[in-house]
Amino acid sequence: MSDIFIDKFSHIKKGVRIIGLPNTEKNQKIKINDSKYLISEKEKERIKIKIVEILKYSTVVDFLEEAQINNTVPFCKSIQEGVNYYNMQSSAEEREKLRIKYNYGFLGIKFEIIDKDFIQYKKNKQKYQQLKTANH
DSSP, X not given: OOEEEOSOSHXXXXXXOEEEEEOOHHHHTOXXXXXXXXXXXXXXXXXXXXXXXXXXXXXXXXXXXXXXXXXXXXXXXXXXXXXXXXXXXXXXXXXXXXXXXXXXXXXXXXXXXXXEEEEEOOXXXXXXXXXXXXXX
């Protein structure tokens, strides 16, 4: 099980159940029914999720318009602010290259929470590996 690193959990804690990711080769390996950990190194937390749907979009704008900004990044007040947020994670140029190569540049990952407890994420890799192994 590979992890998905995200910037913050505030929107997940408030009920958001879809995240946006660039359509990289690594992210293309995410499959429906996969169990993953969403990890926020910034907030030092993680939560276990199950993937329920994978949506494919040409652009971040398409993702934000279709999935609706309040369902994806409710801390952003406009589509442009949402685009700016995702531009901090991957560049528009990088996503355009992915769109040309794979016919879409961005993924919407719908999920449900399996483990409702937000667990303290251990920055020390050895401790985290032990914690991760113990939960399998």
